[in-house]
Amino acid sequence: METRVEVADFEDWRELAGEAVELLQAGELVALPTETVYGLAADALNEEAVAKVFEVKGRPSFDPLIVHLGSWRDIRKVAEVPAEIEDSVRELTQEFWPGPLTLVLPKKENVSDAVTAGLPTVAVRVSAHEVMREVAKKLGPIAAPSANLFGKISPTSASAVVAELGGAIPLIIDGGACRDGLESTIIKIEPGEKKPLITVLRPGPVTREDLRKFGTVKKARPSKDQEVEVPGQTPSHYAPRAKVVILAKDQDFEPEAGVKYALLTYRGDSKWEEAHEWVAQEALSPGSGKLAEAGVRLFHLLRKLDDAEPEVILVESLTETGVGVAMMDRLRRAASEER
Ligand code: AMP
Ligand code: MG
Numbered sequence: 001m002e003t004r005v006e007v008a009d010f011e012d013w014r015e016l017a018g019e020a021v022e023l024l025q026a027g028e029l030v031a032l033p034t035e036t037v038y039g040l041a042a043d044a045l046n047e048e049a050v051a052k053v054f055e056v057k058g059r060p061s062f063d064p065l066i067v068h069l070g071s072w073r074d075i076r077k078v079a080e081v082p083a084e085i086e087d088s089v090r091e092l093t094q095e096f097w098p099g100p101l102t103l104v105l106p107k108k109e110n111v112s113d114a115v116t117a118g119l120p121t122v123a124v125r126v127s128a129h130e131v132m133r134e135v136a137k138k139l140g141p142i143a144a145p146s147a148n149l150f151g152k153i154s155p156t157s158a159s160a161v162v163a164e165l166g167g168a169i170p171l172i173i174d175g176g177a178c179r180d181g182l183e184s185t186i187i188k189i190e191p192g193e194k195k196p197l198i199t200v201l202r203p204g205p206v207t208r209e210d211l212r213k214f215g216t217v218k219k220a221r222p223s224k225d226q227e228v229e230v231p232g233q234t235p236s237h238y239a240p241r242a243k244v245v246i247l248a249k250d251q252d253f254e255p256e257a258g259v260k261y262a263l264l265t266y267r268g269d270s271k272w273e274e275a276h277e278w279v280a281q282e283a284l285s286p287g288s289g290k291l292a293e294a295g296v297r298l299f300h301l302l303r304k305l306d307d308a309e310p311e312v313i314l315v316e317s318l319t320e321t322g323v324g325v326a327m328m329d330r331l332r333r334a335a336s337e338e339r
Helices: 013-026 047-057 071-080 083-096 130-139 159-164 208-214 224-229 292-309 324-335
Strands: 004-007 030-034 039-043 064-069 101-106 121-125 173-174 185-190 197-202 214-219 243-247 261-265 281-284 312-316
Touching: 004 159, 013 030, 013 039, 013 130, 013 173, 030 130, 030 159, 039 047, 039 083, 039 130, 071 121, 083 101, 083 185, 083 208, 159 173, 159 292, 197 208, 208 214, 243 324, 261 292, 281 292, 292 312, 292 324
Parallel strands: 004 173, 030 173, 064 121, 101 185, 197 214, 243 312, 261 281, 261 312
Antiparallel strands: 030 039, 101 121, 185 197
């Protein structure tokens, strides 16, 4: 199949969005930009189209998809909002939508098991990218996982989507580099004693600190909760071809003879830059050391380093505050050898 890549310009992005809607209505898949990573979109209410998403990505059927909505008013098209958390849902969506926060809510019957991997719940969000939102407004709910092959690095640019899915889908809309560059934060809300209980099922651009105003924030327990409630969070994910090894800040680097190494550090001023002939080296936030910038560039730089074909990519461990929590989550999965 020939894959067209069309740039969403100021003048014609609505027209392009209209083309995407037509393809989606015909049961095809289209890669769309979002503020997190590029999404592989399908009509969420068309089971055959949803099945294609799993096929094209090589994604196992136990990994549920996130459903994108055109606006918060559309929540009830696919989900129930239980009365006991209604206020929280309103406050959280008012604050963070459109944006990178995904809510897990009881699903409506029209959402098939293919989308939710058989779960009684559905994950929903409204993207801050106008192209994705426009398409969802015109088409209705859109199922859209990241537009990469299963287990690989998420694409944060149209060219990364071409590298992953070129030839497999008819259209990629190029909406520029993704603003956040990391997948959305996924939460579950429960009524609590004094304050609502917010469980972070996947850390992302909306941080624990951001959520604290809205309830008691807790992390999903990796062993128990995650198996049942975040079925897609396989230990190994976001993986480049090279092996990823995380270096603690005070760790010494001892190269193995004959092995090709690449290096990814936070600011580019670590003790390792000059310590070795790296086949490639990059810094997440050169000089200034800003976590948000580092987050935007993480997947892009992992992909770039991988293209230099090292056997091992060494990554400097990041401080786990703010969006650093999400970055270390992705890096640990990239480094995991558990399949
Ligand atoms: P993505 O690959 O970014 O589309 O994100 C999909 C991820 O969202 C899955 O791997 C799950 O971890 C999570 N997810 C989707 N639906 C649900 C759900 N109903 N309950 C809990 N987690 C979900
Ligand atoms: Mg993904």
